[in-house]
Amino acid sequence: xxxxxxxxxxxxxxxxxxxxxxxxxxxxxxxxxxxxxxxxxxxxxxxxxxxxxxxxxxxxxxxxxxxxxxxxxxxxxxxxxxxxxxxxxxxxxxxxxxxxxxxxxxxxxxxxxxxxxxxxxxxxxxxxxxxxxxxxxxxxxxxxxxxxxxxxxxxxxxxxxxxxxxxxxxxxxxxxxxxxxxxxxxxxxxxxxxxxxxxxxxxxxxxxxxxxxxxxxxxxxxxxxxxxxxx
Amino acid sequence: xxxxxxxxxxxxxxxxxxxxxxxxxxxxxxxxxxxxxxxxxxxxxxxxxxxxxxxxxxxxxxxxxxxxxxxxxxxxxxxxxxxxxxxxxxxxxxxxxxxxxxxxxxxxxxxxxxxxxxxxxxxxxxxxxxxxxxxxxxxxxxxxxxxxxxxxxxxxxxxxxxxxxxxxxxxxxxxxxxxxxxxxxxxxxxxxxxxxxxxxxxxxxxxxxxxxxxxxxxxxxxxxxxxxxxxxxxxxxxxxxxxxxxxxxxxxxxxxxxxxxxxxxxxxxxxxxxxxxxxxxxxxxxxxxxxxxxxxxxxxxxxxxxxxxxxxxxxxxxxxxxxxxxxxxxxxxxxxxxxxxxxxxxxxxxxxxxxxxxxxxxxxxxxxxxxxxxxxxxxxxxxxxxxxxxxxxxxxxxxxxxxxxxxxxxxxxxxxxxxxxxxxxxxxxxxxxxxxxxxxxxxxxxxxxxxxxxxxxxxxxxxxxxxxxxxxxxxxxxxxxxxxxxxxxxxxxxxxxxxxxxxxxxxxxxxxxxxxxxxxxxxxxxxxxxxxxxxxxxxxxx
Numbered sequence: 001x002x003x004x005x006x007x008x009x010x011x012x013x014x015x016x017x018x019x020x021x022x023x024x025x026x027x028x029x030x031x032x033x034x035x036x037x038x039x040x041x042x043x044x045x046x047x048x049x050x051x052x053x054x055x056x057x058x059x060x061x062x063x064x065x066x067x068x069x070x071x072x073x074x075x076x077x078x079x080x081x082x083x084x085x086x087x088x089x090x091x092x093x094x095x096x097x098x099x100x101x102x103x104x105x106x107x108x109x110x111x112x113x114x115x116x117x118x119x120x121x122x123x124x125x126x127x128x129x130x131x132x133x134x135x136x137x138x139x140x141x142x143x144x145x146x147x148x149x150x151x152x153x154x155x156x157x158x159x160x161x162x163x164x165x166x167x168x169x170x171x172x173x174x175x176x177x178x179x180x181x182x183x184x185x186x187x188x189x190x191x192x193x194x195x196x197x198x199x200x201x202x203x204x205x206x207x208x209x210x211x212x213x214x215x216x217x218x219x220x221x222x223x224x225x226x227x228x229x230x231x
Numbered sequence: 232x233x234x235x236x237x238x239x240x241x242x243x244x245x246x247x248x249x250x251x252x253x254x255x256x257x258x259x260x261x262x263x264x265x266x267x268x269x270x271x272x273x274x275x276x277x278x279x280x281x282x283x284x285x286x287x288x289x290x291x292x293x294x295x296x297x298x299x300x301x302x303x304x305x306x307x308x309x310x311x312x313x314x315x316x317x318x319x320x321x322x323x324x325x326x327x328x329x330x331x332x333x334x335x336x337x338x339x340x341x342x343x344x345x346x347x348x349x350x351x352x353x354x355x356x357x358x359x360x361x362x363x364x365x366x367x368x369x370x371x372x373x374x375x376x377x378x379x380x381x382x383x384x385x386x387x388x389x390x391x392x393x394x395x396x397x398x399x400x401x402x403x404x405x406x407x408x409x410x411x412x413x414x415x416x417x418x419x420x421x422x423x424x425x426x427x428x429x430x431x432x433x434x435x436x437x438x439x440x441x442x443x444x445x446x447x448x449x450x451x452x453x454x455x456x457x458x459x460x461x462x463x464x465x466x467x468x469x470x471x472x473x474x475x476x477x478x479x480x481x482x483x484x485x486x487x488x489x490x491x492x493x494x495x496x497x498x499x500x501x502x503x504x505x506x507x508x509x510x511x512x513x514x515x516x517x518x519x520x521x522x523x524x525x526x527x528x529x530x531x532x533x534x535x536x537x538x539x540x541x542x543x544x545x546x547x548x549x550x551x552x553x554x555x556x557x558x559x560x561x562x563x564x565x566x567x568x569x570x571x572x573x574x575x576x577x578x579x580x581x582x583x584x585x586x587x588x589x590x591x592x593x594x595x596x597x598x599x600x601x602x603x604x605x606x607x608x609x610x611x612x613x614x615x616x617x618x619x620x621x622x623x624x625x626x627x628x629x630x631x632x633x634x635x636x637x638x639x640x641x642x643x644x645x646x647x648x649x650x651x652x653x654x655x656x657x658x659x660x661x662x663x664x665x666x667x668x669x670x671x672x673x674x675x676x677x678x679x680x681x682x683x684x685x686x687x688x689x690x691x692x693x694x695x696x697x698x699x700x701x702x703x704x705x706x707x708x709x710x711x712x713x714x715x716x717x718x719x720x721x722x723x724x725x726x727x728x729x730x731x732x733x734x735x736x737x738x739x740x741x742x743x744x745x746x747x748x749x750x751x752x753x754x755x756x757x758x759x760x761x762x763x764x765x766x767x768x769x770x771x772x773x
Binding site for chain 1 (some may be wrong): 233247249250253254256257292322323324343345346348350352353357391394397427428429430431460461462463494523705
């Protein structure tokens with residue numbers, strides 16, 4: 001039996017938090033696999049429900065990871081595991097993470113980039129960041145999404161996620177994604193996701209340069225465009 | 232080509248049946264045919280004893296019994312998985328690699344839950360490609376043929392695969408360190424760092440300094456690295472080792488405490504902290520760390536009676552006799568029929584009963600200790616031998632103490648860290664002069680033998696030099712300096728003098744012996760290379 005008093009001791013919290021997260025993640029893993037299996041045998045007209053289920057489960061997962069990042073930064077247990085990776089591998093990982101959802105929604109996800117382009121980052125954090133944005137894009141796009149990566153003239157590696165939906169709403173376009181002077185825009189799933197992704201990008205540093213994200217409606221497909229820059 | 236697992240033998244380990252089924256279904260969508268399941272660590276180990284797996288997917292959290300990391304350690308140590316096998320630890324945590332640290336060995340991949348078939352396929356494919364790309368090099372490393380591994384690695388580097396370049400340089404630098412070629416390693420790390428501040432390259436630079444005995448430089452690099460990478464656990468391990476070499480034991484303990492706080496599940500780190508804190512006289516810290524070591528070790532291949540004995544010794548020092556006796560009883564229960572555990576128990580009990588003033592019981596334990604030690608000739612760990620010396624002193628058996636101490640010092644006279652623990656023990660019981668005289672005498676004898684041997688060899692008297700060393704070796708069977716010197720002379724003679732098959736055989740024997748008595752692999756690297764080169768030239772010539 002758990003002694004209720006022991007919950008007041010701060011050392012217990014991390015252990016309980018870790019066990020809870022572990023438990024929810026186990027649940028999510030089984031849930032997602034069941035959704036995938038049931039979707040294979042779906043009846044006509046159910047596609048919308050299945051993609052909603054998949055979207056929500058992914059959303060719970062991303063929120064959980066964001067919560068963990070915040071907890072770790074607070075407990076001084078956060079650190080990036082930086083190494084060199086093929087930039088396309090990060091894109092493929094994000095695409096794979098959202099594979100079920102894109103199939104359910106019949107969205108064409110195209111990938112473009114130089115196979116020899118390398119980047120320096122924490123693989124798990126950046127591929128998750130891209131997965132978070134892609135999950136949202138899949139919800140709002142009509143029929144296609146483009147994932148691409150290239151190198152900018154000032155030496156950043158730039159990841160772009162472009163869709164053919166309605167584009168970002170005005171209040172998000174106005175948001176300050178680099179300085180966080182005003183956090184009014186951080187509400188709803190899209191806003192929260194963007195906030196965490198820009199925090200994670202900003203933690204990537206090289207010399208005096210830091211990573212960042214920016215958004216606009218200049219998508220080559222006619223909808224929203226999200227870009228993440230790694231130094 | 233489409234990714235397929237059709238030809239792969241796969242093991243899935245998870246205590247949660249629904250999760251196993253989910254993973255198995257995922258594998259089937261990737262065309263897997265042979266999927267074996269286990270619900271706990273013991274089942275997993277049994278499965279690995281009976282099958283040769285290409286892929287192992289193991290959840291970190293397996294309920295009661297071994298966890299995923301312990302399954303991995305045991306599989307590697309017992310060689311139940313081959314180098315081609317991709318071992319994946321599945322966990323809820325994103326940053327598992329940091330939380331678990333590297334002291335106990337890393338899997339090929341950490342996979343965070345939840346994941347789907349496509350993600351799994353992507354990860355596995357990258358590992359299959361990488362493993363087959365590096366297979367030649369890894370095989371030679373396993374065989375101990377470093378020159379060939381280096382040659383193959385250089386050839387891969389020259390092939391210009393951009394995506395593999397950095398990984399190959401990392402491997403090449405490690406090969407250089409292992410063969411004692413520190414300059415090459417340093418240059419490779421510096422080249423990487425000139426382009427990008429990659430943590431592993433910085434760590435490598437520190438390791439090079441450490442290996443060259445530049446401990447102050449190594450400490451500076453490790454400290455700087457820790458500031459930027461506070462979650463990089465390997466750095467804590469190296470930093471504490473460097474402090475130890477500099478005799479800064481309280482700094483070493485402080486760093487180990489931080490590391491243990493961040494990774495409480497790492498058994499080897501807990502153990503290191505326990506031993507260091509005990510040497511520093513911080514018995515409360517040592518007690519906690521030993522208890523943690525025993526607790527984590529319950530299902531680990533690193534479980535050892537040494538830890539139980541360590542805790543019992545801490546209790547002996549803090550006059551907690553009841554707890555000490557209880558710990559010894561636990562040890563005998565956990566290690567039934569282990570002569571080493573019995574011997575440790577009798578040795579510590581002698582001191583305990585002495586402290587309690589129970590002369591009869593002390594005598595009984597002491598006699599038991601001597602009897603047990605006679606049954607284990609040549610197999611008694613050095614720390615136990617040292618404890619035995621102490622009990623001999625306490626029991627006023629000075630002759631026996633002297634005999635044991637003499638052989639201990641002869642064997643380990645070039646192991647300064649161990650000599651320090653000898654000195655500490657002697658100081659504890661007020662007998663400093665006793666061992667110090669022996670240490671100095673043995674050192675002088677060793678230097679004299681070496682000088683005479685080397686001089687004889689230089690005069691061209693190879694046989695006489697060897698005979699001298701063989702005699703010295705008979706009286707100091709496990710002395711590292713003597714074995715190293717004999718090796719150097721034989722190899723030099725094989726290269727520049729007459730070749731005899733017997734000499735090559737003797738060199739190989741000595742190399743094997745050197746490995747057995749734990750001479751640092753990086754010190755043996757160059758000698759091993761020479762031995763292999765000579766064998767190969769012989770093959771070509773013959």
